[in-house]
Amino acid sequence: MHALYVDNAAVARALWDLAELLEVSGEPQFRVRAFRNAARAIESLPEPAAEMLREGRLQEVPGIGSGVARRVGELIEKGKLAELEELQKKTPRGELVRIDGVGPKSAELMWRKLGIGTIEQLEEAARAGRLRELPRFSEKREQKILRGIEAFRRASGRLKVTQAWPHADFFLERLRALPGVVRAEACGTLRRRRDTVGDIDLLVAARDAAPVMEAACNAPGVLECLARGDTKSSLKLREGVQVDVRVVAPESWGAALHYFTGSKEHNVAMRGLAIQRGLKINEYGVWDAEGRKVGGEEEAEIFASVGLPWIPPELRENRGEIEAGQTGRLPKLVEVGQVRGDLHMHTVETDGRATLEEMVEAAQKAGREYIAITDHSQALAMARGMDATRLRAQGRQIRELNERLGGKLLVLRGIEADILPDGSVDLGNQVLRELDWVVASVHSQFGLPREEQTRRIVRALESGVVDVLGHPTGRKIGHRLPYEIDLEVILAAAKRVGAAVEVNAYPDRLDLDDTHVRMAREAGVPLIISTDSHATTHLLGIHWGVSQARRGWAEAKDVANTLPASAFLAKFGHHHDRG
């Protein structure tokens, strides 16, 4: 049978769905967890699972055995899992467990007693106060569930950037290979690098649009063609993603790219400037009062026509970028190539999937000059957090490793220490002072009132042992809202004690986000962009964080880990006795 195009994200998604449905069906946790582990493993594979399966190497991946391999095979052969479809028919309530505060037991109970099978029905029941009829449910619980639904909704229908890019790349590659295609790019929110995207907008420059429309609609993975015009088609992919493909003539490329990149607010402001100059900007070009075309092939021409330098897409939100351009004050945004250090990552010692040596090797390949190993501290029992003894043992390992590396990569002895509810930092100052690098993060008590949560974090910063506040707002995109904090107060405290704030590049987090980055920058608090890697492949994701920093107007000078190792250590090296 002919093999279908099924990317790793799609395989992983099928496994996630399967795990979810098995969970609410009352399957043993271990079986459910096995599928989730496998899904995570597949998500972070450096190459297509389909290929590894064909070459018989898939089962070598930790977490993937014969069961998962068989299911991956079925997905590639048939594009679906019979078992999954069966469960979806029988067990429509799987999606309920996506809501923070709803687990398998509640989902099952709500289904059995109230017939609630979808998030929509759950919301309706919670609003109507019907959930409190259930045992162990209350009005308070209903409110919590409604908040969970809000967090889910805020990202629902939207894709995380990591999910969107592989689809965009897949199409771009195919489209660029077509004869007659001059250029092809992703635009819209994808090009502006927002943390989530609604749909995928692709722009193609070609003289003849028909072959492009043809190729797009018939690409593998296209479930249906929602609309097919002469120059624009909308496709729905099997994974539920919508892709819009638009073709323009090469001489309109720049104008169209600008137009479809947006944001709408930015475009409105730009067109306003054009009107002041007696010009008109549309997606085909820039036109003077007599209707003559005065530009449009290159994007820079659009900006030049209204007296602006080219503005990077990440800034195009009408948040002052036009004024900055007019006054020559556009920031020189940080670039991914400028990041030298990665200061947040985990190993098998706690909840990472790679060993210290594997992480070091991968970090070298990723081009880092220095890294910090920051496994969890003991308070995070779920991740097998380290006590002082294990931490010191790891420190000795790192010291030996540094000797062997001979300076090719500098490995800092670090930790991601829990900020306890009272604001103390797990493991205590004495132990932490032996380290080179301390990330401190909140992993518990997310629901504290704003003042208390703020005070907790400020107190941790004031301990003086914290180098950087990890994922400062705690959000998980599409799952958990940020916890309630007064970031201004926290930034002021960080500034006072000389601590940095993290731009966590992990795609589920992207925390700080763009607006918070800008606040930190304006408060004069250094940023640290780190991957929070739990596997070697995650180390390559630093650019997700760089994009958020760029959206927050960050320059290299605002990002401390763009410094060479020596300068970085001079800035943060208040510790001593470095290996």
Place this chain on the structure above:
DNA sequence: GCCGTTTTCGGCCCGACTGTTTTCAGTCG
């Protein structure tokens, strides 16, 4: 379902919080 092997069976990160509990089930990380 995955894993390891002194193991092809019998384990599988497990402690803390929350709410509603009158002793703990459910959820989270």
